[in-house]
Ligand SMILES: *[C@@H]1O[C@H](CO)[C@@H](O)[C@H](O)[C@H]1NC(C)=O
Ligand SMILES: *[C@@H]1O[C@H](CO)[C@@H](O)[C@H](O)[C@H]1NC(C)=O
């Protein structure tokens with residue numbers, strides 16, 4: 381069915397470019413339509429042992445990457461939907477100097493959901509063709525694996541480094557011709573040919589022949605550097621995801637950096653955390669760091685399937701809340717900057733059917749319609765409340781504090797006692813202050829003189845990322861508690877913590893190309909130290925958080941950027 385519609389679409393395209401629509405329907409193989417039971421997208425470090433399914437996934441991805449870059453169903457063109465080369469896909473005509481991907485927009489989670497389904501559908505079509513070429517003795521096994529194949533994710537919050545399977549240049553799999561070692565398609569993508577400006581921007585990342593992670597000065601990929609950076613930030617990443625899932629209760633605040641939850645003033649968002657992973661993996665001029673080129677690195681898809689999974693888990697807990705209209709300051713290739721978006725906005729270029737109708741956030745609300753789910757969301761034969769109870773248990777177990785202390789201080793996970801208070805820094809910047817990507821780096825303690833040491837300094841608390849210019853405010857939140865516990869404080873009460881923060885909190889601005897930039901470049905930058913007390917409840921309940929308290933004393937010496945008495949943060 382899928383293969384057929386795919387072939388039809390490809391044929392139609394060959395005959396008349398732009399005159400067809402590729403329907404993003406998801407996959408029905410392995411789905412029980414009556415109960416809603418459906419195949420699971422698995423974590424990559426588990427999926428790598430899936431045998432036939434993993435072999436097919438690797439071979440399908442390899443074939444996708446080998447396709448001519450002019451083919452609309454090549455890896456290059458599918459990846460090219462996201463940002464550069466700013467060309468149209470499946471007839472969705474655009475006019476703005478952006479990719480199709482919405483950022484700082486309520487469409488961020490739903491657009492990327494449709495995107496991952498498109499990727500999954502195309503890989504599945506290829507996997508089914510490949511399965512049919514296995515020898516008779518194993519063909520049935522491979523065909524069965526192909527029919528239920530779903531794309532894996534990388535859970536960067538519970539295993540905060542990329543597993544080896546993503547980073548080994550070669551990989552051994554069982555092909556139709558027997559066991560073979562091939563270039564690992566999860567490791568990189570080699571452009572053939574490498575686009576030149578204006579298709580690709582005139583930046584370092586645009587000039588590498590293959591995608592790279594955390595490259596050294598000679599442009600050689602250093603995945604171990606990316607993993608070190610990820611591990612360095614592991615405590616913060618885990619605290620951020622836990623706070624996000626347990627505290628942020630409105631879709632608008634949860635979904636993107638362009639709004640916050642007025643009720644709780646939580647500046648945390650899924651998009652903000654997702655940005656941090658991009659930056660850490662890309663590192664020093666790698667593709668993942670440059671959002672508009674990031675999708676060419678195959679790890680992008682593992683990352684975004686995980687983003688979709690976190691979105692789906694959040695949806696299971698807060699099932700009644702969904703999109704409310706919001707202005708998209710940045711806009712996209714097709715969406716006018718500054719226009720309002722809502723649940724009916726088209727998720728271009730993703731078509732719902734072959735008559736030209738686009739998906740919307742309404743048609744992408746549920747994973748069930750697309751025929752996949754995640755290990756924590758076995759939602760069939762379960763009502764909403766039981767599902768929410770179940771998912772909360774998984775969230776506590778995966779990302780919550782532990783009930784007993786670990787002997788190793790290198791352990792990145794807080795204990796319940798340490799998490800009796802939750803301190804964070806809320807940060808906001810007006811995107812029109814800048815002309816290119818910037819980090820706001822926050823430190824507790826000494827800041828290295830050389831800016832190239834900032835991102836790995838032990839005093840770095842976290843970085844607020846502004847991807848590029850936009851007319852809107854960019855909100856973010858950086859957890860402080862995981863750093864504070866290294867100070868052996870007698871308590872986490874504000875009488876102990878705030879004077880310490882006041883003494884040792886500082887910040888720097890750094891451009892995406894690594895240069896130190898004077899703080900005056902961001903006149904609108906504002907940050908504030910906030911906290912809430914936390915009462916931990918049962919294993920399947922979220923903690924109870926006290927009211928949000930702001931501490932102007934903690935940042936008054938950093939004025940005009942640190943909040944001071946009598947001021948309030950933008951909402
Ligand atoms: C298997 O071998 C055949 C014949 O040499 C070749 O055409 C085909 O591409 C090979 N398939 C794979 C998946 O390596
Ligand atoms: C990864 O990059 C290297 C070096 O450019 C190249 O030899 C290898 O074929 C690439 N792998 C893939 C899967 O493109």
Ligand SMILES: *[C@@H]1O[C@H](CO)[C@@H](O)[C@H](O)[C@H]1NC(C)=O
Nearest residue numbers: 723724740741742743744745
């Ligand atoms: C959303 O989709 C449902 C069916 O899935 C439909 O009943 C409803 O009218 C749609 N709402 C909007 C605002 O399009």
Ligand SMILES: *[C@@H]1O[C@H](CO)[C@@H](O)[C@H](O)[C@H]1NC(C)=O
Nearest residue numbers: 810811812813851852853904
């Ligand atoms: C951001 O700054 C621009 C230029 O100064 C201004 O026009 C705009 O209103 C500001 N946006 C917000 C949301 O404050």
Ligand SMILES: *[C@@H]1O[C@H](CO)[C@@H](O)[C@H](O)[C@H]1NC(C)=O
Nearest residue numbers: 789825864865866867868869
């Ligand atoms: C906290 O205590 C540990 C173990 O006693 C010690 O190694 C570490 O240096 C102390 N940290 C600070 C910031 O004093």
Ligand SMILES: *[C@@H]1O[C@H](CO)[C@@H](O)[C@H](O)[C@H]1NC(C)=O
Nearest residue numbers: 912913914915925926927929
């Ligand atoms: C949390 O803070 C509120 C307000 O400051 C206070 O009333 C409450 O007793 C605190 N709860 C705990 C468990 O500390």
